[in-house]
Amino acid sequence: MELYKKTAAELAEMLxxxxxxxxxIVEDIYAQIDAVEGQVDAYLTLCRxxxxxxxxEIDRRRAAGEKLPPxxxxxxxxxxxxxxxxxxxxxxSKMLENFVPPYSATVVDKLRQAGLITxxxxxxxxxxxxxxxxxxxxxxxxxxxxxxxxxxxxxxGSAAALAACEATLALGSxxxxxxxxxxxxxxxxxxxxxxxxxxxxxxxxxxxxxDQIGPMGRSCEDVAMLLSVITSKxxxxxxxxxxxxxxxxxxxxxxxxxxxRVGLPKEYFGxxxxxxxxxxxxxxxxxxxxxxxxVVEVSIPSTAHALSAYYIISSAEAxxxxxxxxxxxxxxxxxxxxxxxxxxxxxxTEGFGDEVKRxxxxxxxxLSSGYFDAYYKKGKAFQRQLCCEFEQAFAQCDFLITxxxxxxxxxxxxxxxxxxxxxxxxxxxxxxxxxxxxxxxMPCGKDAAGLxxxxxxxxxxxxxxKLLSAGHAYEKATGWHYALPQIG
Amino acid sequence: xxxxxxxxxxxxxxxxEEKDFARYQKQMQDIIAMVESxxxxxxxxxxxxxxxxxxxxEDIVKPSMPREKLLAGAPQVEAGxxxxxxxxxx
Numbered sequence: 001m002e003l004y005k006k007t008a009a010e011l012a013e014m015l016x017x018x019x020x021x022x023x024x025i026v027e028d029i030y031a032q033i034d035a036v037e038g039q040v041d042a043y044l045t046l047c048r049x050x051x052x053x054x055x056x057e058i059d060r061r062r063a064a065g066e067k068l069p070p071x072x073x074x075x076x077x078x079x080x081x082x083x084x085x086x087x088x089x090x091x092x093s094k095m096l097e098n099f100v101p102p103y104s105a106t107v108v109d110k111l112r113q114a115g116l117i118t119x120x121x122x123x124x125x126x127x128x129x130x131x132x133x134x135x136x137x138x139x140x141x142x143x144x145x146x147x148x149x150x151x152x153x154x155x156x157g158s159a160a161a162l163a164a165c166e167a168t169l170a171l172g173s174x175x176x177x178x179x180x181x182x183x184x185x186x187x188x189x190x191x192x193x194x195x196x197x198x199x200x201x202x203x204x205x206x207x208x209x210x211d212q213i214g215p216m217g218r219s220c221e222d223v224a225m226l227l228s229v230i231t232s233k234x235x236x237x238x239x240x241x242x243x244x245x246x247x248x249x250x251x252x253x254x255x256x257x258x259x260x261r262v263g264l265p266k267e268y269f270g271x272x273x274x275x276x277x278x279x280x281x282x283x284x285x286x287x288x289x290x291x292x293x294x295v296v297e298v299s300i301p302s303t304a305h306a307l308s309a310y311y312i313i314s315s316a317e318a319x320x321x322x323x324x325x326x327x328x329x330x331x332x333x334x335x336x337x338x339x340x341x342x343x344x345x346x347x348x349t350e351g352f353g354d355e356v357k358r359x360x361x362x363x364x365x366x367l368s369s370g371y372f373d374a375y376y377k378k379g380k381a382f383q384r385q386l387c388c389e390f391e392q393a394f395a396q397c398d399f400l401i402t403x404x405x406x407x408x409x410x411x412x413x414x415x416x417x418x419x420x421x422x423x424x425x426x427x428x429x430x431x432x433x434x435x436x437x438x439x440x441x442m443p444c445g446k447d448a449a450g451l452x453x454x455x456x457x458x459x460x461x462x463x464x465x466k467l468l469s470a471g472h473a474y475e476k477a478t479g480w481h482y483a484l485p486q487i488g
Numbered sequence: 489x490x491x492x493x494x495x496x497x498x499x500x501x502x503x504x505e506e507k508d509f510a511r512y513q514k515q516m517q518d519i520i521a522m523v524e525s526x527x528x529x530x531x532x533x534x535x536x537x538x539x540x541x542x543x544x545x546e547d548i549v550k551p552s553m554p555r556e557k558l559l560a561g562a563p564q565v566e567a568g569x570x571x572x573x574x575x576x577x578x
Contacts, residue, residue, distance in 0.1 A: 102557040235545050308526040311519065319500060326501070329570055333563035340573045341501075349503040357502055358512070362519055364500040365491065381529030420518045 003028040004165045005484055008222040009250075011168060012070045015062070022055035022062075022073030025168075026117055029075045033119075033166045039147055039488045041139045042161040044080050045088050046120040051075070054117050071225055072115025077167035079158050080121040081128055082213065083202040084108050087118075091204050092136035093126045095325050095332045095351035105202020106234045107171060107213050114229045119167055122157030126353045127322065128178055128206045130154050131425040134416055135355045142412070143185060145451055145485045149409040152182030152425075158216050159186035165484050169226050170216040175206050176310050177404075177429025179214045180441035184404035184454020187443045187482065189223050189471065190216040192429075194461045195436035196241040199234030207317035208239075210310075210433040218482040220442060220471035224249035227464060244462030252465035253472040258292025260470070263397030267303035268428055273406040280445035280453040281403045287477050288401070288470070298393040298400065302386045303431055307423060309386070310430035312366050312379035318356075319363025325351065358419060387435045394460040399470055403428050404441040404454035432458055440467040443480065491516050 003011065003025045014020045030048060037043060058073045078084060081091045083101035085108075090096045104112075111118065125135035133141040133156025141156045143149040144164040151160040155172030159182035162170050172179040174192035183190030191214045198213045205211060215226035228249045233242040246252060264285055269278050285295050327333035327347030334346035352360070366375035393400060405425055415422040432439040437458055444455040459467045475481070493513050497504045504512050555568060564571040 099561055102553055102560065238544060305526050308523040311523050312526070323501075327563060328572055329558075330561035330563075337573065340575050343573055344501045345503050348501050352502070357500075357504075358515060358519070360500050360502065361493070361496045361512075361516060362523075365496050365516075365520070366523070368496070368499060375523065375526075378526050378529060382526060385529055418518075419515050420522050423519075423522070 004032040006168070007219050008071060008074045008168050008217060008225055009219065011074050012225070015073045016070070022058040022117065023052065025073060026051050026055040026075055026119070029119055029167065032164070036144075036164050036487045037166060039142065040144055040160050040164045040166065041141045042122050042157045042164065042166055043077070043120045044090060044092065044123050044138055044157070047087060047118055051117050051119055058115050058117070069114045071229060074116055075119045075168045076111060076116045077120060077122045077158055077161040077170040078108065078118050079124055079155050079170070079172050081124060081173055081204040082108060082171060083204070084118065084121065087121065089121065089204070090138070091127045092124045092138055093351065093353065093356070094137045097137070097332065099331055101202070103202065106199040106236060107230045108202065110230050116169070116229070122161050122170065124157055125154035125355070127204070127318070127356050128154040128173055128175055129318070129355050129359050131177070131181055131422050132410070132415065133157065133182070134412065135353055137353055140412060143409045144487050145187060146409065146449070147488060148411055149451070150185065150412055152185035152405070152409065154178040155190070155216070156182045159183050159188055159190065162186065162188045162216055162218055163485070164487060168217070169222060171213060171230070172216050173203055173211060173213050174433065175210045175314060176433050177426040179216060180404050180429050180439060180454070180456060181425060183216060183441040184452065185409040187452030188216060188218050189220055189440065189442045190214065191223050191227060191440045191464065191467070192432060192438060193227065193231065193464060194438040196239050196243070197231050197245070197438070197462065197464065199232070199237040199240045201234055201236035205321040207314035208321065209317060210314055220440070220468050220475055221250060221253060223440070224253055224468045224472075227468070246465055249465055249468055253469050255466065255469035256292075257288060257470055257473045260293045260399070261397040262288045262293045262295045263298035263393055263400040264295060265298050265300045265303070265393065265400055265402060267300055268402035272424065272427070273403055274408070276447045277403045277406060277408070277453050281401060281455045284444040284455050284474060285401050287474055291473060291477055296397055298396055300386070300389045300393060300431065302382065302389055305382060306386065306431040306434060307427055309379040309382040310426070310434060311362065311423065312375045313383065313434070315359045315363035316367050316376050316379075317363070319360045319367065322356070322360055327351070355419070383434050386431060390435045390437060399463065399466055400458040402456045402458065404456040405429075408447045408449070408451035408453060428456060437461060438464045438467060440471050442471050442474070444474070491520060
C-alpha cells in the first residue's frame with residue numbers, strides 16, 4: 001500500500017476506516033528509513049522499539065472501540081533541539097552528545113496525547129545555527145531531490161525526512177527561517193507560527209525572542225492538522241498565548257481566497273533573487289488572481305536591513321542563552337583543566353563547533369561595553385520600525401507572497417567558508433521572526449535542474465488559518481501533490 | 489574595523505587557537521561589516537507592546553523534579569552534589 005508515501009490526512013482516514021493499522025504504518029516508515037537513510041542521513045536517533053510499542057497500544061485501543069484523536073497512529077520526526085524525556089536530545093552538538101533530558105517539551109507531551117508516534121530525532125545545524133545542516137557535529141544530511149545538495153537548515157533533517165518519505169509529519173523550529181528555508185529546498189510545507197502560538201517549553205533556546213516551534217508536512221492540510229495539536233497557551237512558557245487559537249485549523253482550509261487581497265512586497269523581488277524563483281512566485285500570484293483574489297504591490301522598506309538586525313538580536317540572545325553550557329550540571333565537560341574557569345573555557349571550546357562560537361562571539365561583541373547602543377539597542381529600534389511597516393502592509397492586504405529563499409538548494413560545501421554568503425540565504429525569512437509574524441513556505445514549482453522552489457505566505461499575527469487556507473487553495477488550483485523523488 | 493578577537497573570546501569563555509586566529513578575525517570582520525549597515529532609528533520607544541504582555545504564573549510551591557533525575561546528566565556527582573574544581577583556597 002506504500003503507506004510511507006501517504007499524507008497524514010490520508011492515513012488518518014485509513015486508520016479511522018480500519019483499512020490499515022498504526023503498526024503497519026510504523027513498520028512501513030522504518031522499511032523506508034532502512035532503504036534510504038544511508039543516503040539521506042536525516043536521523044540522529046531512531047526510537048524503533050518505543051514507536052512500535054506505541055503503535056501496538058494505539059491499535060489495541062482503536063480495536064477496543066475507543067475514539068482516538070485524528071492523528072493517533074501517524075508517524076512524526078522531531079527536531080533534535082526539542083526535549084524528549086529518556087531520548088537523547090543533542091542539538092547536533094558535541095556539547096550535548098550524551099544529554100538525555102529528564103523531561104519532555106510541552107509539544108512532545110501534546111504529540112503523545114494526540115497519539116502521534118515519534119519515529120526518531122532528526123539532524124539540524126548545531127544549536128539551530130545555520131542554513132544548510134552542515135553545521136551538525138554528527139553528520140551532513142543530504143537533499144533527497146539531489147544528494148549533492150544541502151537540505152537547508154537548520155531544520156534540514158525534518159525537511160529531508162519528509163521529502164524522502166521517512167516520516168509523515170515533522171516538527172522543526174524557526175528562529176530566522178529554519179523551518180521555511182529547508183521546507184523550500186526540499187519541496188515540502190513548513191509553517192513558522194506567530195510568536196507565542198506554540199509553547200517553547202523544552203525547546204533548547206537559541207534566541208528566545210525569535211524562536212518558535214512549528215509543524216512541517218507534505219501538504220497544507222497535514223500542517224493544519226499538526227498545528228491544531230501543538231498550539232495553545234502553556235503556563236510553563238510565559239510568552240505563549242491562546243489568542244486567536246483554533247481547535248481545528250483544518251476546518252478553516254476551505255476559506256475562499258476570492259475577494260482576498262494578496263500583497264507583493266517589491267523589496268523581496270530584487271537583486272540576488274534568481275530569475276527562476278521570481279518567475280515561479282509571480283506565477284503563483286497569478287494563480288491567486290485567477291482564483292478571484294486581487295494582487296497589489298506593497299512595500300516593506302526596511303527589508304534590506306533586516307539581516308543586520310537579525311544577526312545582532314539573535315546572536316546577542318544566543319550568547320546569553322548558551323552561557324549555561326559550561327560543563328557543570330549537564331553536557332560535555334573537558335577532560336583536562338586546572339581551575340573552574342579553565343573547566344568552563346575548555347568545555348565550551350571543545351564542545352561548541354565553529355559557527356556556534358562565531359555567533360556567541362558576535363553576540364558578546366554587540367553586548368559588550370561601549371557597543372550596546374551602537375548595535376543591540378539599534379537592532380531593537382529597527383524591530384519596532386519593521387513591525388510598523390508590516391502593520392501598514394496588512395492594512396492593504398490579507399497576506400503577503402514572497403520567495404522563501406532567493407535561490408534553490410546549493411551544493412554541499414558551497415558556502416561553508418563564507419558565513420556572510422550563508423547568512424544571505426535567510427534574507428527573505430528573517431523579517432518574519434523579527435516582527436513575530438506567522439509565515440508558511442510551500443512548493444510553487446521547480447527550477448531547470450528539477451530542484452524545488454518555495455514561496456512564502458506571510459500573514460498578520462495569528463493569521464495562520466488564513467495562510468493555510470490560501471496554501472490549500474493554491475494546492476487545489478494547481479493540482480499539486482508531493483511526489484517522492486528517485487533517491488540516489 | 490579591528491576587532492580584538494582575544495578579548496571577545498575571553499568575555500565569552502572561549503579560547504581561539506593560534507592557528508584559527510586569522511580565520512576567525514576575517515570572518516568576524518565580515519560579519520561586523522554586514523551588521524554595521526543598520527541605519528540609525530529615531531523615536532525609539534522601549535516600552536513593551538501591551539498586546540504582547542506576558543502573564544506570570546501564581547507563585548505556588550509545587551513538587552519539583554527528583555534530585556537524582558536532574559543529577560543523572562551531570563558530568564561528575566558525589567553525595568548528591570555536582571563536583572567542580574576547588575574555588576576557595578585555604
